[in-house]
Amino acid sequence: MVIQVSDNDPAKWNLALNNAKNLQDDVGAANVDIEMVVYGPGINMLKLESPTGSRVADAMKANVKVVACENTLRAQKLSREDMLPAISYVPAGVTEIMKKQGEGWAYLRP
Template identity: 65%
Template sequence: MIARQFAKISVAARAVAVLAAVGILSATVSHAQAQPAATQRARVVIQVSDSDQAKWNLALNNARNIQTDLGAANVDVEIVAYGPGIGMLKMDSPVGGRIDEATTAGVKVIACENTMKGQKLTRADMLNGISYVPAGVVELMSRQQQGWAYIRP
């Protein structure tokens, strides 16, 4: 009985009903995706694997701009250095002052211990205020799996 009544409804009317339902569902889903939970902090991890001073300055600018735009209290920012990028974390770094400013502002700057071992560097060779992880690439992978945004300047 119901099937016969449904069959009597014009094809156009059924199409309109389906499209309306899909439109409402799509709007609901996109709204839910666009609105992060009110208590969720933004999180971003920045990769620096180049020894280029300009790349480091760009990464530090990105970190500062993110904190400025979102509010430092609303975002976690990590800069992970490995490979040739580790050189800018040494005591004689030309961007050492900027790295110190970043860590003071709450940016976590992280050195890869695998790279340090490969370059025969110790923590005594490195800037004060930085953090360490056993493997920089594993830190990047972990953060991405945890939902952190990823940036490579």
Template identity: 55%
Template sequence: MNTHRRHSASRFFSTLCFLTALMVPGLSPSLAIAGGKPGVVIQVSENDPAKWNLALNNAGNLIQALGGPDKVDIEIVAYGPGLAMLKADSVVGERLGVAVSDGIHLSACHNTMRAKHVEQRDLYLGVDVVPAGVLEIMQRQQGGWAYIRP
């Protein structure tokens, strides 16, 4: 098995185990962060509606599995080519609106915005801008948030 397939299989298995543990009583890992609710950061760095739909499905499934949007903090961070899906004219725009109304935080990388000449007004309403997408993901992980990359 080549390195890419091995890495993808490992990532898939890790995500599957995490989600399974959330749904099986008695197996749930300690997800609370310093006495608060768990946090999950989802990376999307591809301009692919299928990846975005998968990320949005993962977020929605977590909300449902954990008992509602008030039980988990979820942030989807887009950078690189993935930024295109957060634009106001995105093909997944309708789903972004549902995500925002469900309490899912959508974050766009300012570095990518600057490189691609994208302004805040070009983004879907409700999208936040973070200084650097990779830094945002790193800081969330350091803060105890789970990391998912569909």
């Protein structure tokens, strides 16, 4: 499952994180790959001081991959040092989603 998070809203982030956890609980974490693709205003929730930072870290420990869009980082003049540790990066968030869908991944935008 690829989950798009492009909103700068802790409630939307918590919903997306809940969706990921519920999916893992329902089908078994070993039976599903989950990638959260973050771009646009949503990138703010991946900053070091993010109100959802601890939940993002917990999701990554549970094997949810979290990727940030490098186009968004450049546009917002952010560096990797501004971001939560252990997240991954892709050149373009929208392209990542398109690729995943082309590979047959289910798509979710909470």
